Amino acid sequence: MKALVINQYGGPEQLRMQEIAIPDRGKGELLVRIHAAGVNPVDFKIRNGSMKFITGSRFPRILGGDIAGVVEQADPRSSYRPGDKVFGMLSLKGGGYAEFVIMKESQVCLIPEGLGMTDAASIPLAALTALQALRKGGNIKPGDRVLVNGASGGVGIFAVQIAKAEGAYVTAICSARNTEFVRSLGADQVIDYNAEDFTKVRSRYMKVFDAVAKSSFYKCSKILEKGGRYITTVPNKGLFFFQSLNFTRSKKAGFIMAKPSGSDLGFIADLIDQGLLRTHVQKVFPLENGSGAHELIETERVRGKLVLSVI
Numbered sequence: 001m002k003a004l005v006i007n008q009y010g011g012p013e014q015l016r017m018q019e020i021a022i023p024d025r026g027k028g029e030l031l032v033r034i035h036a037a038g039v040n041p042v043d044f045k046i047r048n049g050s051m052k053f054i055t056g057s058r059f060p061r062i063l064g065g066d067i068a069g070v071v072e073q074a075d076p077r078s079s080y081r082p083g084d085k086v087f088g089m090l091s092l093k094g095g096g097y098a099e100f101v102i103m104k105e106s107q108v109c110l111i112p113e114g115l116g117m118t119d120a121a122s123i124p125l126a127a128l129t130a131l132q133a134l135r136k137g138g139n140i141k142p143g144d145r146v147l148v149n150g151a152s153g154g155v156g157i158f159a160v161q162i163a164k165a166e167g168a169y170v171t172a173i174c175s176a177r178n179t180e181f182v183r184s185l186g187a188d189q190v191i192d193y194n195a196e197d198f199t200k201v202r203s204r205y206m207k208v209f210d211a212v213a214k215s216s217f218y219k220c221s222k223i224l225e226k227g228g229r230y231i232t233t234v235p236n237k238g239l240f241f242f243q244s245l246n247f248t249r250s251k252k253a254g255f256i257m258a259k260p261s262g263s264d265l266g267f268i269a270d271l272i273d274q275g276l277l278r279t280h281v282q283k284v285f286p287l288e289n290g291s292g293a294h295e296l297i298e299t300e301r302v303r304g305k306l307v308l309s310v311i
Protein backbone atom coordinates (compact mmCIF):
# COMPACT_ATOMS: atom_id res chain seq x y z
CA MET A 1 0.00 0.00 0.00
CA LYS A 2 1.01 3.63 -0.41
CA ALA A 3 1.73 5.59 2.75
CA LEU A 4 3.08 9.02 3.62
CA VAL A 5 5.86 8.41 6.14
CA ILE A 6 8.67 10.12 8.00
CA ASN A 7 12.04 8.43 8.50
CA GLN A 8 13.39 11.05 10.88
CA TYR A 9 12.17 14.11 12.72
CA GLY A 10 12.28 17.44 10.91
CA GLY A 11 10.34 19.80 8.67
CA PRO A 12 7.44 19.14 6.29
CA GLU A 13 9.92 17.88 3.67
CA GLN A 14 10.37 14.74 5.78
CA LEU A 15 6.93 13.52 4.64
CA ARG A 16 7.55 11.14 1.76
CA MET A 17 5.46 8.59 -0.12
CA GLN A 18 6.55 4.98 0.28
CA GLU A 19 5.24 1.56 -0.65
CA ILE A 20 4.81 -0.61 2.44
CA ALA A 21 2.98 -3.82 3.33
CA ILE A 22 -0.70 -3.75 4.24
CA PRO A 23 -0.87 -4.33 8.03
CA ASP A 24 -2.17 -7.66 9.35
CA ARG A 25 -5.48 -7.69 11.21
CA GLY A 26 -5.77 -9.32 14.62
CA LYS A 27 -8.79 -10.71 16.42
CA GLY A 28 -11.36 -8.02 17.23
CA GLU A 29 -9.77 -5.60 14.78
CA LEU A 30 -10.91 -4.07 11.51
CA LEU A 31 -8.96 -3.53 8.32
CA VAL A 32 -10.15 -0.19 6.96
CA ARG A 33 -9.45 1.19 3.48
CA ILE A 34 -8.89 4.88 4.09
CA HIS A 35 -10.61 7.39 1.83
CA ALA A 36 -9.59 10.57 3.67
CA ALA A 37 -7.43 11.52 6.66
CA GLY A 38 -7.65 14.58 8.89
CA VAL A 39 -4.63 16.77 9.58
CA ASN A 40 -4.19 18.09 13.12
CA PRO A 41 -1.62 20.29 14.93
CA VAL A 42 -0.45 17.25 16.90
CA ASP A 43 0.71 15.74 13.58
CA PHE A 44 3.33 18.42 12.92
CA LYS A 45 4.38 18.37 16.58
CA ILE A 46 5.09 14.65 16.27
CA ARG A 47 6.81 15.20 12.90
CA ASN A 48 9.16 17.92 14.15
CA GLY A 49 10.15 15.91 17.22
CA SER A 50 8.67 18.16 19.88
CA MET A 51 6.69 15.19 21.24
CA LYS A 52 9.40 12.53 20.99
CA PHE A 53 9.46 12.21 24.77
CA ILE A 54 6.05 10.55 24.31
CA THR A 55 6.27 9.06 20.82
CA GLY A 56 9.87 7.82 20.91
CA SER A 57 12.17 7.59 17.89
CA ARG A 58 10.99 4.56 15.95
CA PHE A 59 10.98 4.96 12.18
CA PRO A 60 9.51 4.78 9.65
CA ARG A 61 6.43 6.38 11.16
CA ILE A 62 3.03 7.03 9.58
CA LEU A 63 1.34 10.09 11.02
CA GLY A 64 -2.39 10.80 11.18
CA GLY A 65 -4.99 10.43 13.92
CA ASP A 66 -8.25 10.94 11.96
CA ILE A 67 -9.62 8.66 9.27
CA ALA A 68 -12.75 7.98 7.28
CA GLY A 69 -13.06 4.92 5.09
CA VAL A 70 -14.66 1.57 4.36
CA VAL A 71 -14.29 -1.66 6.32
CA GLU A 72 -12.42 -4.24 4.22
CA GLN A 73 -12.14 -7.06 6.76
CA ALA A 74 -13.82 -7.83 10.10
CA ASP A 75 -14.42 -10.79 12.41
CA PRO A 76 -17.51 -12.88 11.58
CA ARG A 77 -19.15 -11.81 14.85
CA SER A 78 -18.12 -8.16 14.58
CA SER A 79 -20.73 -5.44 14.77
CA TYR A 80 -19.19 -4.12 11.54
CA ARG A 81 -19.29 -5.69 8.09
CA PRO A 82 -17.15 -5.26 4.98
CA GLY A 83 -18.51 -2.26 3.10
CA ASP A 84 -19.52 -0.30 6.21
CA LYS A 85 -18.50 3.35 6.07
CA VAL A 86 -16.73 4.30 9.30
CA PHE A 87 -14.78 7.14 10.85
CA GLY A 88 -12.56 7.07 13.87
CA MET A 89 -9.62 8.32 15.88
CA LEU A 90 -6.28 6.51 16.13
CA SER A 91 -3.87 6.58 19.04
CA LEU A 92 -0.65 8.64 19.04
CA LYS A 93 0.95 5.79 17.07
CA GLY A 94 -0.85 7.26 14.07
CA GLY A 95 -1.37 5.43 10.80
CA GLY A 96 -3.92 7.64 9.05
CA TYR A 97 -1.72 8.92 6.20
CA ALA A 98 -2.01 5.65 4.28
CA GLU A 99 -4.31 3.53 2.10
CA PHE A 100 -5.12 1.01 4.86
CA VAL A 101 -5.12 0.95 8.65
CA ILE A 102 -5.92 -1.51 11.42
CA MET A 103 -8.37 -0.21 14.01
CA LYS A 104 -10.08 -1.59 17.08
CA GLU A 105 -13.84 -1.72 16.86
CA SER A 106 -13.98 0.52 19.94
CA GLN A 107 -12.22 3.29 17.99
CA VAL A 108 -14.75 3.70 15.20
CA CYS A 109 -18.35 4.59 14.51
CA LEU A 110 -20.59 4.43 11.46
CA ILE A 111 -20.47 7.64 9.43
CA PRO A 112 -23.78 9.55 9.68
CA GLU A 113 -25.99 9.26 6.61
CA GLY A 114 -25.25 11.98 4.07
CA LEU A 115 -21.84 12.92 5.49
CA GLY A 116 -19.06 12.63 2.92
CA MET A 117 -15.68 11.02 3.54
CA THR A 118 -13.81 14.33 3.51
CA ASP A 119 -16.03 15.91 6.16
CA ALA A 120 -16.10 12.70 8.21
CA ALA A 121 -12.30 12.53 8.29
CA SER A 122 -12.10 16.05 9.70
CA ILE A 123 -14.16 15.25 12.78
CA PRO A 124 -12.94 12.49 15.15
CA LEU A 125 -9.82 13.76 16.93
CA ALA A 126 -10.88 17.41 17.14
CA ALA A 127 -14.50 16.71 18.11
CA LEU A 128 -13.46 14.10 20.69
CA THR A 129 -10.96 16.55 22.18
CA ALA A 130 -13.70 19.17 22.49
CA LEU A 131 -16.29 16.77 23.89
CA GLN A 132 -13.98 15.16 26.44
CA ALA A 133 -12.59 18.54 27.51
CA LEU A 134 -16.05 19.98 28.12
CA ARG A 135 -17.05 16.88 30.08
CA LYS A 136 -13.90 16.92 32.21
CA GLY A 137 -14.85 17.47 35.82
CA GLY A 138 -18.55 17.07 35.06
CA ASN A 139 -20.90 17.66 32.17
CA ILE A 140 -22.03 21.14 31.20
CA LYS A 141 -25.49 22.06 32.43
CA PRO A 142 -28.01 24.23 30.60
CA GLY A 143 -27.30 27.86 31.42
CA ASP A 144 -23.62 27.36 32.26
CA ARG A 145 -21.32 30.01 30.87
CA VAL A 146 -18.51 28.53 28.77
CA LEU A 147 -15.60 30.35 27.13
CA VAL A 148 -13.70 28.83 24.20
CA ASN A 149 -10.31 30.29 23.27
CA GLY A 150 -9.34 29.48 19.69
CA ALA A 151 -12.96 29.12 18.63
CA SER A 152 -12.32 29.14 14.87
CA GLY A 153 -9.71 26.37 14.93
CA GLY A 154 -10.11 22.63 14.44
CA VAL A 155 -11.00 21.86 18.07
CA GLY A 156 -12.64 25.19 18.81
CA ILE A 157 -15.36 24.90 16.15
CA PHE A 158 -16.59 21.69 17.75
CA ALA A 159 -16.29 23.01 21.31
CA VAL A 160 -18.56 25.97 20.48
CA GLN A 161 -21.21 23.74 18.91
CA ILE A 162 -21.11 21.00 21.55
CA ALA A 163 -21.38 23.54 24.37
CA LYS A 164 -24.37 25.13 22.64
CA ALA A 165 -25.99 21.73 22.11
CA GLU A 166 -25.67 21.16 25.87
CA GLY A 167 -27.51 24.42 26.56
CA ALA A 168 -24.55 26.60 27.56
CA TYR A 169 -24.06 30.31 26.94
CA VAL A 170 -20.90 30.39 24.82
CA THR A 171 -18.32 33.14 24.56
CA ALA A 172 -15.91 32.55 21.68
CA ILE A 173 -12.43 34.02 21.32
CA CYS A 174 -10.99 34.46 17.82
CA SER A 175 -9.60 37.08 15.42
CA ALA A 176 -11.85 39.71 13.84
CA ARG A 177 -11.77 37.98 10.43
CA ASN A 178 -13.40 34.89 11.95
CA THR A 179 -16.10 36.66 13.98
CA GLU A 180 -19.03 36.01 11.65
CA PHE A 181 -17.90 32.44 11.01
CA VAL A 182 -17.85 31.67 14.73
CA ARG A 183 -21.23 33.33 15.24
CA SER A 184 -22.62 31.04 12.53
CA LEU A 185 -21.57 28.10 14.72
CA GLY A 186 -23.85 29.37 17.48
CA ALA A 187 -21.57 31.47 19.70
CA ASP A 188 -23.59 33.91 21.85
CA GLN A 189 -20.72 36.36 22.21
CA VAL A 190 -17.50 36.76 20.24
CA ILE A 191 -14.42 38.59 21.47
CA ASP A 192 -11.61 39.64 19.11
CA TYR A 193 -8.42 38.78 21.00
CA ASN A 194 -6.56 41.58 19.19
CA ALA A 195 -9.01 44.18 20.50
CA GLU A 196 -9.70 42.92 24.03
CA ASP A 197 -7.99 40.74 26.63
CA PHE A 198 -10.61 38.12 27.44
CA THR A 199 -8.95 37.30 30.77
CA LYS A 200 -9.95 40.78 32.00
CA VAL A 201 -13.67 40.70 31.18
CA ARG A 202 -16.21 41.07 33.98
CA SER A 203 -18.12 37.90 33.13
CA ARG A 204 -17.46 34.66 35.02
CA TYR A 205 -17.44 31.19 33.47
CA MET A 206 -18.01 27.67 34.68
CA LYS A 207 -15.56 26.36 32.07
CA VAL A 208 -12.76 28.04 30.18
CA PHE A 209 -11.50 25.80 27.40
CA ASP A 210 -8.19 27.00 25.97
CA ALA A 211 -8.34 24.96 22.77
CA VAL A 212 -5.13 26.50 21.40
CA ALA A 213 -3.14 26.59 24.67
CA LYS A 214 -2.34 30.28 24.29
CA SER A 215 -3.31 31.45 27.79
CA SER A 216 -2.82 30.03 31.29
CA PHE A 217 -4.72 28.96 34.37
CA TYR A 218 -3.13 31.82 36.31
CA LYS A 219 -4.66 34.40 33.96
CA CYS A 220 -7.96 32.62 33.42
CA SER A 221 -8.60 31.83 37.08
CA LYS A 222 -9.77 35.42 37.47
CA ILE A 223 -12.75 34.81 35.16
CA LEU A 224 -13.71 31.40 36.57
CA GLU A 225 -16.72 30.96 38.82
CA LYS A 226 -16.27 29.12 42.09
CA GLY A 227 -16.32 25.47 41.15
CA GLY A 228 -15.24 26.39 37.62
CA ARG A 229 -12.53 24.65 35.62
CA TYR A 230 -9.80 25.75 33.20
CA ILE A 231 -8.88 23.13 30.60
CA THR A 232 -6.09 23.37 28.05
CA THR A 233 -4.80 21.11 25.28
CA VAL A 234 -1.08 21.39 26.13
CA PRO A 235 0.17 20.99 29.72
CA ASN A 236 3.14 22.85 31.17
CA LYS A 237 4.99 22.92 34.49
CA GLY A 238 2.80 25.72 35.86
CA LEU A 239 -0.36 23.82 35.02
CA PHE A 240 0.92 20.66 36.71
CA PHE A 241 1.58 22.72 39.84
CA PHE A 242 -1.91 24.24 39.91
CA GLN A 243 -3.47 20.87 39.08
CA SER A 244 -1.74 19.35 42.10
CA LEU A 245 -3.64 21.87 44.25
CA ASN A 246 -7.08 21.10 42.79
CA PHE A 247 -8.21 19.32 45.94
CA THR A 248 -7.64 22.51 47.95
CA ARG A 249 -9.11 25.04 45.49
CA SER A 250 -12.63 25.75 44.30
CA LYS A 251 -11.26 26.74 40.87
CA LYS A 252 -9.69 23.78 39.09
CA ALA A 253 -6.98 23.41 36.44
CA GLY A 254 -6.46 20.56 34.00
CA PHE A 255 -5.54 19.48 30.50
CA ILE A 256 -7.08 17.15 27.97
CA MET A 257 -5.47 14.41 25.93
CA ALA A 258 -8.30 12.95 23.88
CA LYS A 259 -8.79 9.20 23.83
CA PRO A 260 -10.25 7.19 20.94
CA SER A 261 -13.86 6.33 21.76
CA GLY A 262 -16.45 4.87 19.44
CA SER A 263 -19.19 5.56 21.97
CA ASP A 264 -18.24 9.25 22.22
CA LEU A 265 -18.14 9.37 18.42
CA GLY A 266 -21.65 7.93 18.46
CA PHE A 267 -22.74 10.92 20.57
CA ILE A 268 -21.11 13.26 18.08
CA ALA A 269 -22.76 11.42 15.18
CA ASP A 270 -26.15 11.94 16.87
CA LEU A 271 -25.49 15.69 17.06
CA ILE A 272 -24.67 15.67 13.35
CA ASP A 273 -27.87 13.78 12.57
CA GLN A 274 -29.86 16.36 14.57
CA GLY A 275 -28.25 19.24 12.69
CA LEU A 276 -26.57 20.50 15.87
CA LEU A 277 -22.99 19.99 14.73
CA ARG A 278 -21.18 20.54 11.47
CA THR A 279 -17.59 20.64 10.38
CA HIS A 280 -15.66 23.08 8.23
CA VAL A 281 -12.85 21.96 5.94
CA GLN A 282 -10.72 24.85 4.72
CA LYS A 283 -8.68 22.88 2.22
CA VAL A 284 -8.15 19.35 0.89
CA PHE A 285 -4.71 18.14 -0.18
CA PRO A 286 -3.85 14.96 -2.08
CA LEU A 287 -2.01 12.45 0.12
CA GLU A 288 1.23 12.95 -1.78
CA ASN A 289 1.18 16.66 -0.86
CA GLY A 290 1.01 16.13 2.88
CA SER A 291 3.98 18.48 3.24
CA GLY A 292 1.82 21.29 1.87
CA ALA A 293 -0.86 20.56 4.45
CA HIS A 294 1.75 20.63 7.22
CA GLU A 295 3.15 23.94 6.03
CA LEU A 296 -0.33 25.45 6.18
CA ILE A 297 -1.36 24.03 9.55
CA GLU A 298 1.90 25.24 11.12
CA THR A 299 0.83 28.83 10.39
CA GLU A 300 -1.86 28.35 13.09
CA ARG A 301 -4.23 30.36 10.90
CA VAL A 302 -6.41 27.53 9.63
CA ARG A 303 -10.16 28.02 9.85
CA GLY A 304 -11.58 24.65 10.84
CA LYS A 305 -9.75 21.63 9.44
CA LEU A 306 -7.42 20.38 6.70
CA VAL A 307 -7.88 16.96 5.11
CA LEU A 308 -5.76 14.63 2.98
CA SER A 309 -7.56 12.87 0.15
CA VAL A 310 -6.41 9.24 -0.09
CA ILE A 311 -9.00 8.02 -2.61
